[in-house]
Structures are given as C-alpha cells and as structure tokens.
Amino acid sequence: METLKGKTVSFIGLGLMGGALAMGIRKQGPDKICAFDINEEVLEDALRKEVIDWGVSETEGIRQILGVSDLVVICLYPQLALDFILEYMEDFKENAVITDITGVKKLLVDHLRGVLREDLDLILGHPMAGSEKEGFGNADDSIFKNRNYILVPQPENKPENLAFIKEIIHNLGFVNIVETTAEVHDQKIAFTSQLCHVIASALVDSEDDLHITDYEGGSFGDLTRIAMINAGMWTELFICNKEALVDQIEKFEKSMDTMKKMIQAEDSQGLTEILSNVRKKRITMEVDRQNKTSAKTQKA
Amino acid sequence: METLKGKTVSFIGLGLMGGALAMGIRKQGPDKICAFDINEEVLEDALRKEVIDWGVSETEGIRQILGVSDLVVICLYPQLALDFILEYMEDFKENAVITDITGVKKLLVDHLRGVLREDLDLILGHPMAGSEKEGFGNADDSIFKNRNYILVPQPENKPENLAFIKEIIHNLGFVNIVETTAEVHDQKIAFTSQLCHVIASALVDSEDDLHITDYEGGSFGDLTRIAMINAGMWTELFICNKEALVDQIEKFEKSMDTMKKMIQAEDSQGLTEILSNVRKKRITMEVDRQNKTSAKTQKA
Numbered sequence: 001m002e003t004l005k006g007k008t009v010s011f012i013g014l015g016l017m018g019g020a021l022a023m024g025i026r027k028q029g030p031d032k033i034c035a036f037d038i039n040e041e042v043l044e045d046a047l048r049k050e051v052i053d054w055g056v057s058e059t060e061g062i063r064q065i066l067g068v069s070d071l072v073v074i075c076l077y078p079q080l081a082l083d084f085i086l087e088y089m090e091d092f093k094e095n096a097v098i099t100d101i102t103g104v105k106k107l108l109v110d111h112l113r114g115v116l117r118e119d120l121d122l123i124l125g126h127p128m129a130g131s132e133k134e135g136f137g138n139a140d141d142s143i144f145k146n147r148n149y150i151l152v153p154q155p156e157n158k159p160e161n162l163a164f165i166k167e168i169i170h171n172l173g174f175v176n177i178v179e180t181t182a183e184v185h186d187q188k189i190a191f192t193s194q195l196c197h198v199i200a201s202a203l204v205d206s207e208d209d210l211h212i213t214d215y216e217g218g219s220f221g222d223l224t225r226i227a228m229i230n231a232g233m234w235t236e237l238f239i240c241n242k243e244a245l246v247d248q249i250e251k252f253e254k255s256m257d258t259m260k261k262m263i264q265a266e267d268s269q270g271l272t273e274i275l276s277n278v279r280k281k282r283i284t285m286e287v288d289r290q291n292k293t294s295a296k297t298q299k300a
Numbered sequence: 301m302e303t304l305k306g307k308t309v310s311f312i313g314l315g316l317m318g319g320a321l322a323m324g325i326r327k328q329g330p331d332k333i334c335a336f337d338i339n340e341e342v343l344e345d346a347l348r349k350e351v352i353d354w355g356v357s358e359t360e361g362i363r364q365i366l367g368v369s370d371l372v373v374i375c376l377y378p379q380l381a382l383d384f385i386l387e388y389m390e391d392f393k394e395n396a397v398i399t400d401i402t403g404v405k406k407l408l409v410d411h412l413r414g415v416l417r418e419d420l421d422l423i424l425g426h427p428m429a430g431s432e433k434e435g436f437g438n439a440d441d442s443i444f445k446n447r448n449y450i451l452v453p454q455p456e457n458k459p460e461n462l463a464f465i466k467e468i469i470h471n472l473g474f475v476n477i478v479e480t481t482a483e484v485h486d487q488k489i490a491f492t493s494q495l496c497h498v499i500a501s502a503l504v505d506s507e508d509d510l511h512i513t514d515y516e517g518g519s520f521g522d523l524t525r526i527a528m529i530n531a532g533m534w535t536e537l538f539i540c541n542k543e544a545l546v547d548q549i550e551k552f553e554k555s556m557d558t559m560k561k562m563i564q565a566e567d568s569q570g571l572t573e574i575l576s577n578v579r580k581k582r583i584t585m586e587v588d589r590q591n592k593t594s595a596k597t598q599k600a
Contacts, residue, residue, distance in 0.1 A: 128517030
C-alpha cells in the first residue's frame, strides 16, 4: 500500500464516519493525519488512540492543516461541507485532492460548478456504510468491509486523482465501487437510504405501545434499527433531496395502497401474485449483490 | 427435563417451524415423536435425521398417531389448522393437549368455542421466531433462542396443561412468554409482523431496478429480507387478520404522510422533532426488550 506514502491527509469532522475513515486510512501508512473537529475531547481521544497526529478546533488551525494536506476528506453534513469548501477555498494546498462523504450530491455539484479553484480536484464520493450509533467514540473501520462506495466523477476530475481515491477506497475494504452522476446518485439514494429511514421512522412513530417488543419476532427490530436516527443530519438529507425522496415515497405509498385494497377486498389471488413477484425480485436483487461482492473479492 | 418423559408427541405439518420445534422437543426426551406431512420425502429426511420416530402422510396414519399422542403440535396455515382440528376431533387421545403456532388467533377461538371435545385442551400459542427460508430442510431450533412466545390462554384451559406447555417452551430456548387475549394478540401481531411484511413487500414492489443493491448500505437489505416471503401463507395471514392489519396500515400511512408533507414544506423543525421523538421511543422499546430478555435469562 504505497498510495499514501509521504502524503498528509486531513479529516474535516471526526464523527462516526470521519473517525472510521481516519482509522482505515491510518493503516495505509500516510505521512501524517490531521483533523478538524469542534469537539476538543474528540481530538484528544483521537490523538491518544493514535488515529490522528494533529488536531485543530478553530479557524487558524484549519488554515494550517489545509496548507499542508495533499488529501482533504470532508466529513460534515451536506450544507456544512459546501460552506466549508467555499469558505476555505484559498487555504487548500496547491493541487490538493478533496473528497467528501455526503449523502446528497446535486447540492455540491450545482453550487461548486465553475467556482472551485482551478488547481483543486474535488472527487465526490459516498461510502455506503454507517451505524445507528454516533460519534468518534463509536467509530470502527470494520463497517466498510464488503460494502459499496459510490463515486460521482466530474468531467474536470483528473484520471490520476480518481485512481488515487479508488485505491484508497479499495484498501479500506469496500468491494464494489460504483460510478454514476449526481442526479442518478440522488435518485437511487432516495430509495435505498432516505426512503428506508422515513419508513423506519414512520413505523416507530405510528406505534404508542412502549412494550411492543413483547410481541415481536425480529421483523420489527430489523425494520426499525435505523429509526435510532441522527435527527439533525437526516432532516438535512431529506430536505436537500426533497424532489427525489418525495417521488420515491409516493411510489412506495402507491404499492402500499394497492396491497391494502387487496387485503380489504380479500383478493387472495392478487396478493399471492404480488407477493410471489416480490419474492422473486428480492432474490434476484440479492443474487446480483452477492455476485458483485464475490467477484470483486476474488479479484482483490 | 422430565416434562416430556414417557409422552408421545405428534407434529402435524413438518415445515420450517414444525421441523424446528420437533428438533427442539427431541432434546427434551419424549418417549416418541410422530409426524404427519403430505410430503413423504420430508418424512424420510426427518426419520433419517432421527428428528421423528414415525411419519405418516395420509388419513389413516393421522388417526393412528393422534390415537397415541399426549401432545399434538399443529404446524399448519391458519385455515388448515382449524379444519384439521374439526375433521379429526374424534381421533385425539383422551385428555390430549393440543397446541398450535398459527399467526392469527381469533379465527381459532371464534370457530372452536363450544365445539372442542370436552376432554381435549387446546393451548393457543405463537412462537415469535422464523426465517425467510422455508421447509424442513431449513429447519433449525436455534432460531428460538432468546425469542418471545405468545400464549393465548382460554378460561377452559387446565392450569397443569398451561404449566406443561410453558415448561416445554422455556426448554426450547424462548425467554419471554407473554400471555394475552386473541384480540390483543391479533392487533399487536398486525403491527409487529404483518405490517412489517406488507411494508417490506411494498418497498420491493415499488422499485424496478434489479441492480439497486449497487447503491445500498445495509438499510434496504435489512428492511426487505422478509420480502423473500412465503406468498401463500402470508396472503392467508393478511386476509385472516384483515381488520387489525388495515387499521395498522392506515396508522402507518398517516405517519408517512405527515413526514412527506414536512419534507415537501422543508419543515426542518417539525422533522427534527419527529425524528428525535422516534429515536427516543425506539431506544425505550429496545431497552424494554433487553431488560426482559436478560432478566429472564438470569432467572433461568
């Protein structure tokens, strides 16, 4: 793993994801890891655990670490990530590579088009991993193993920088790197991630019995684990991706409504048909996932 | 484990659940285990694996095994379970204990009230465990470990038979035995189990991209594992519990709609409030579950 040899990497935000990425990148032998976080205790913890070498918590410190960083990984909520790049545009090292992990992509693409300093290269990315836990204290880079990583390359990205980022992602344990546009990313994520979080939250919201788990056999637990949600972050993600998310919610509502009407009408044949199709479709989706995971694992 | 010493137990239906229960009960040392299944290969497999001692696949065989069985465990779909008890009413051994595992309870209570032979004791039960896999070939009694078991005792049940069934359930690995009425059972199960299966199925139904798992980070997989559904059985469960299920679907739809409108209106404050409450509620539910599981495990 020579990719990061001699390089300085900075993490902007050292929460669950920033922390886990820093842990995984530490293993790839960079020259130095710096981090900005507003929480000084987090920085102390990260220094003590030797995840980072230098922690800063204010503007002057940010300018210093940016000035020496070959790679900057921005691990902030979407709007803050955008604001950060705009505010510190002049402070990045010449030819620095910047990447992000935000769950919506059109926001960054639309607001940074034609605005980013010409020598900088922003490679947009989205690691498809996480946890219902929050914060650096719960960070653990094993969450990346066998996961997907979505990249949203732009025409201006330099091929060597894309290859550099892909190598790092691969070394973190991700097995399936998918490249797509910001539009497709936001539409797909509205379904696989945001809609799932809305459903899990609505399911918990609709039940008032706090002892309901007396009656559960696993399904409710599996469907609502992600309802232990970071309220601020998900509110921002939902609103940033409003159009695509509402579209997915309405498609889902339509399927629910069809099934509800069949149940009301005691339409056994219709229900059996839908459920048989759903079973086949879900198995096909699972096989597709497994084929990709195992193919890429063997290649590695 | 003296509970089953000298007893003969029959399983009616040797699918995933009947098979797993037979495996678990085998470990409790009954005198003999018999089984009825229409699939002779399943019976041969079960005999070979020494899960059962005697397998029958037709009416005359059913009469023979019922005539010698102290305990009969009916592991059929709801309507078939009801039909079975009505059809073979005169064939059960005197004072036999019968139990079932069906996912709806009012159907049996309503149709058997005042009809059951007086010496027989039917203890209605629902093991809250399962798998997206089907059939005896996938049966495994480890699925019962630390799970809930719901009992729906009736006024006519004999206390010694209830205690007998509870002892067996406990020995199978279940840690939380909940007693309730048929009405409450069907209402709670409509939420924890049936609504979850409708949601998972609707979610898969609403997506046409068979490569969608390229974009997933775990949530979609967790929410839709149960969409690999046994279409016939779940169609019957949904329709048998129509009123309670439609009621739960509509409560859920209302919560979804509230959140959708907040997303459309970019109501950050409202969304953050709902998501914060949901998080707290889900954590409270989880703590309740863990307390009960650990308390009963320690007691054991």
